[in-house]
Amino acid sequence: MKEFMTTKEVVGPLILVTDCGDVGYGEVAEITMPDGQTRHAMVLQTSHDLALLQVFEGTSGINPGTTRVRFTAKPLQIGLTPDMIGRVFDGLGRPKDGGPVPIPKKRVSINGSPLNPVSRAYPNEFISTGISAIDGLNTLVRGQKLPIFSGAGLPHARIAAQIARQATISTGEEFSVVFAALGVTFEEANFFIEGLKATGADARSVLFINLASDPVIERIAIPRMALSCAEYLAFELGYHVLVIMTDMTNYCEALREIGAARREIPGRRGYPGYMYTDLASLYERAGRIRDKKGSITQMPILTMPDDDKTHPIPDLTGYITEGQIMLSRSLERAGVYPPIDVLPSLSRLRDKGIGDGKTREDHADLSSQLFASYARGREARELAVILGESALSPIDVTYVRFAEEFEKRFVSQGEFEDRNITATLELGWELLSILPKAELKRVHKEFLEKYGKA
Amino acid sequence: MGTITRISGPLVEARDLNEAFMYELVKVGEVGLFGEIIEMRSGIVSIQVYEDTETLKPGEPVSCTGVPLSALLGPGLIGSIYDGLQRPLPVLQSKYGDFVARGVIEPALDQSRKWDFVATKTEGQVGEGDIIGTVQETDIVAHKIMIPAGVKGRIEGIKSGEYTITEPIGYVIDGEKKHELKLAQTWPVRISRPVQKRLPPKDPMVTGQRVLDMLFPIAKGGTACVPGPFGSGKTVVQHQLAKWADADIIVYVGCGERGNEMTDVLDEFPKLVDPKTGAPLMNRTVLIANTSNMPVAAREASVFLGATIAQYFRDMGYSVAMMADSTSRWAEAMREISGRLEEMPGEEGFPAYLASRVAGFYERAGQTECIGTPEREGTLSIIGAVSPPGGDLSEPVVQATLRAVKVFWALDSQLAYRRHFPAINWLNSYSLYASEVGPSFDRSVGEGWTKYRQRAMTILDEEARLEEIVRLVGQDALSPKQRLTLEFARSIREDFLQQNAFVAEDTYTSPQKQLMLLTAICELYDGAAGVIETQEQYSALLSNPVREKISRAKMTPEPADGFFAGLMKEIEQALAQIGGMQ
Numbered sequence A: 001m002k003e004f005m006t007t008k009e010v011v012g013p014l015i016l017v018t019d020c021g022d023v024g025y026g027e028v029a030e031i032t033m034p035d036g037q038t039r040h041a042m043v044l045q046t047s048h049d050l051a052l053l054q055v056f057e058g059t060s061g062i063n064p065g066t067t068r069v070r071f072t073a074k075p076l077q078i079g080l081t082p083d084m085i086g087r088v089f090d091g092l093g094r095p096k097d098g099g100p101v102p103i104p105k106k107r108v109s110i111n112g113s114p115l116n117p118v119s120r121a122y123p124n125e126f127i128s129t130g131i132s133a134i135d136g137l138n139t140l141v142r143g144q145k146l147p148i149f150s151g152a153g154l155p156h157a158r159i160a161a162q163i164a165r166q167a168t169i170s171t172g173e174e175f176s177v178v179f180a181a182l183g184v185t186f187e188e189a190n191f192f193i194e195g196l197k198a199t200g201a202d203a204r205s206v207l208f209i210n211l212a213s214d215p216v217i218e219r220i221a222i223p224r225m226a227l228s229c230a231e232y233l234a235f236e237l238g239y240h241v242l243v244i245m246t247d248m249t250n251y252c253e254a255l256r257e258i259g260a261a262r263r264e265i266p267g268r269r270g271y272p273g274y275m276y277t278d279l280a281s282l283y284e285r286a287g288r289i290r291d292k293k294g295s296i297t298q299m300p301i302l303t304m305p306d307d308d309k310t311h312p313i314p315d316l317t318g319y320i321t322e323g324q325i326m327l328s329r330s331l332e333r334a335g336v337y338p339p340i341d342v343l344p345s346l347s348r349l350r351d352k353g354i355g356d357g358k359t360r361e362d363h364a365d366l367s368s369q370l371f372a373s374y375a376r377g378r379e380a381r382e383l384a385v386i387l388g389e390s391a392l393s394p395i396d397v398t399y400v401r402f403a404e405e406f407e408k409r410f411v412s413q414g415e416f417e418d419r420n421i422t423a424t425l426e427l428g429w430e431l432l433s434i435l436p437k438a439e440l441k442r443v444h445k446e447f448l449e450k451y452g453k454a
Numbered sequence B: 001m002g003t004i005t006r007i008s009g010p011l012v013e014a015r016d017l018n019e020a021f022m023y024e025l026v027k028v029g030e031v032g033l034f035g036e037i038i039e040m041r042s043g044i045v046s047i048q049v050y051e052d053t054e055t056l057k058p059g060e061p062v063s064c065t066g067v068p069l070s071a072l073l074g075p076g077l078i079g080s081i082y083d084g085l086q087r088p089l090p091v092l093q094s095k096y097g098d099f100v101a102r103g104v105i106e107p108a109l110d111q112s113r114k115w116d117f118v119a120t121k122t123e124g125q126v127g128e129g130d131i132i133g134t135v136q137e138t139d140i141v142a143h144k145i146m147i148p149a150g151v152k153g154r155i156e157g158i159k160s161g162e163y164t165i166t167e168p169i170g171y172v173i174d175g176e177k178k179h180e181l182k183l184a185q186t187w188p189v190r191i192s193r194p195v196q197k198r199l200p201p202k203d204p205m206v207t208g209q210r211v212l213d214m215l216f217p218i219a220k221g222g223t224a225c226v227p228g229p230f231g232s233g234k235t236v237v238q239h240q241l242a243k244w245a246d247a248d249i250i251v252y253v254g255c256g257e258r259g260n261e262m263t264d265v266l267d268e269f270p271k272l273v274d275p276k277t278g279a280p281l282m283n284r285t286v287l288i289a290n291t292s293n294m295p296v297a298a299r300e301a302s303v304f305l306g307a308t309i310a311q312y313f314r315d316m317g318y319s320v321a322m323m324a325d326s327t328s329r330w331a332e333a334m335r336e337i338s339g340r341l342e343e344m345p346g347e348e349g350f351p352a353y354l355a356s357r358v359a360g361f362y363e364r365a366g367q368t369e370c371i372g373t374p375e376r377e378g379t380l381s382i383i384g385a386v387s388p389p390g391g392d393l394s395e396p397v398v399q400a401t402l403r404a405v406k407v408f409w410a411l412d413s414q415l416a417y418r419r420h421f422p423a424i425n426w427l428n429s430y431s432l433y434a435s436e437v438g439p440s441f442d443r444s445v446g447e448g449w450t451k452y453r454q455r456a457m458t459i460l461d462e463e464a465r466l467e468e469i470v471r472l473v474g475q476d477a478l479s480p481k482q483r484l485t486l487e488f489a490r491s492i493r494e495d496f497l498q499q500n501a502f503v504a505e506d507t508y509t510s511p512q513k514q515l516m517l518l519t520a521i522c523e524l525y526d527g528a529a530g531v532i533e534t535q536e537q538y539s540a541l542l543s544n545p546v547r548e549k550i551s552r553a554k555m556t557p558e559p560a561d562g563f564f565a566g567l568m569k570e571i572e573q574a575l576a577q578i579g580g581m582q
């Protein structure tokens, strides 16, 4: 295959190659450095004799005159085989655990293809995570994409690990975990890996690791590698896959870096205008397919810059995912673990995953009542902070007490405590007994009579 | 045959396409991807490609199709689900598998299915828009077969019978020209279908959603927008309208949103029953799904495809409602293409023509006198969701939309966090149809509609004012009357406005029941305001069981006249009892 030594420009992570004939859009190129080291790049724009490429491993050390570029005529691909299970890979799918390169059974473009909406099966199987704030109020279902919106220093990693450890569905089936680390620290990645090992889940997991010290632009490829692998496990081998991707904020930073190097007109806060579409091409790869056994449940993690949920990264994510689990710094300060703020949290698929035959008939009513009552309690508490408790009506004082108990007993639980759904629901009813019965307008009378506590 | 010169994402440039015209549909590359010409400049044409351009190379061919991007219109539309290019998704699935393949085309309408055509006009002169017969497409939709645009003359050889959409059903003779008539016709999606005359919308479109019908109603032929941050309830509002709005035909466009939301509609609509006709909702619905992971340029086309199909049914004399979720994704698709064309950007990178495109889209709505005979009126209502970044309503798409629409349903994340659904903020939403539609409800549902509506609005405004005071100085500063007002407002919010879309008894409320419910609330609290003097009386009201009964009244199955008659009696008794306490 022909090699070109015609690199003309190097700008940030991009290089421009001339006199290269007709190169395909999205094609991968191999770059040989003067010292013989090889790197990989992908075509971002192409016209006759001119190709703009992003270099995954970065451009440091590239010399326009001596660097050789070879086009492979293929998009970025990943080789797939059942032998990947239990292994660790880097951002370009190369083994990182010292083991041999698995012999692929097939190769696919990491970009995948859009799933036909007609082929989707609506996710509706309840996943028990053992965490009341999730199971009771923001229920996760199999095939959902439910991110954790966190902030720097909040315990998202511990929560995600607890979910990976405890998640089961009613038939007792366990998940295989596909874990993609995007620019996180060695410690954080290691925490996950050790966590998976401790439960033996590593034997049914595949890890893709790009650490903070690894090339930034690889982060563009790594979620796609992980999701292609997840699709293979789920839809060809029949596994139920839980994909954890952390930290999506680092992914978006990498996108922004490329956009800036291309001198694109930026969208909000310097992020590319196509970031919504780009993120959707990842998140929409969760789900179930009619008549296929496996499923992909996604739990992306992102840290909100400045704890600001209107920042483009959480904002665009929330517009695509099927809800969000929002962590709160003030709950964390108050010593609540997991510090999940249930009010801005949401599971859009909850209603199809709960109820008679799935969890319990009263689940929807109960959670709706808990939400409403906690919201009122919180509002009253805020008022009391300004004006003192004496400014509240007697009923609002009761609501404040409810809110406090709710945070202390319902939201709060142990990191290794696996509360089953019945325990969660019973606890919910117990807390509601703090309030007068007439206030419980959101529950059907018959459930109040059957499950309500005196 | 042209040649590709440059590829940048969904934008491809080509040369040597001298015979091409603006907005022509072209096939790009060896695989034959679909694209549309969007700019022509000194020998180079720019093409927005509707499919993924991965592996496409400069030097590959581009061929013209000779037609603009068009919709195929005829029997078989109802119950279909298309992508933004009108490719039938179920057919793509059965032929090419679960993932959408590139470069494949399938006819939008089944070519082999025979339809039972009943001719209603067999002789004489005909012109554009004249109805010449019908096909009973579903149990509730009679598909009117109309003379296509540009065709006029003497009708000949037209017979009732069984036809496919490709077989001639008759002819129109215009001097030398003989035009073959078929059950289906085409229309370029970027051109609005013409009408005889536009009329002001005046009749309410009943949605069964209490906050909409009572406070912020939309008229048949009207336009509305639903802006709100993520999770505030835009999609649920759109789905509720698609389910319960009293339109003859629903066109639902999922534009750049979640795949599962379309699956949800596909699962549910065949099972749900239209309260008006008793037929499955799917039998009046056309779906267009260009989800967020499908190519971005086709997203841009999808809303025009939807509008074209909707206008076609309007032209038959139907009331049609179209929902687009979300128009922001459509605007972003425009922005992405515009950026790649290196056009001069306007605000936030959107193209300078954003506002005119948005206005042009909503202009397709309206109440109209249709072209052709028999004389008929049709309506097309358009409801667009808007997804502003960070929920910021000052951003360009919301602002352009607000200038174009007459109804504003502002979704509020604070209400959504409290699980007050629909999270429509009653203080800043509005409907410019209220003054037309209210009196119409007064006539059709019962006197009192506008009166109680006004009362509810006043109390809600009052509440906002009182809450300000409470925030500053606390509850104690309020007089008993003012506390009563707060209770009144709470009852309106919780017992009337809140409506759970997922509870069978609550998801739809007829206008009759809406009025009875609001009447009961107003009568109780206004009555109480008239009799309560002391703190004891106030407490007696708060603990009176009639309050709890009102709070559960919305769950009463319909018809609920008996229940509400009883409730009104209890209210009267409660007031008499409280009044007699001094």
Ligand SMILES: Nc1ncnc2c1ncn2[C@@H]1O[C@H](COP(=O)(O)OP(=O)(O)O)[C@@H](O)[C@H]1O
Binding pocket: A346, A347, A348, A349, B228, B229, B230, B231, B232, B233, B234, B235, B236, B237, B421, B422, B423, B499, B500, B501, B502
């Ligand atoms: N009328 C309603 N009744 C009950 N729940 C609702 C209602 N409207 C919204 N919700 C809740 O809010 C969630 C988000 O609504 P959705 O319409 O998907 O938001 P958006 O489209 O604005 O992101 C839903 O999944 C549902 O749980």
Ligand SMILES: [Mg+2]
Binding pocket: B234, B235, B236, B257, B325
């Ligand atoms: Mg939505």
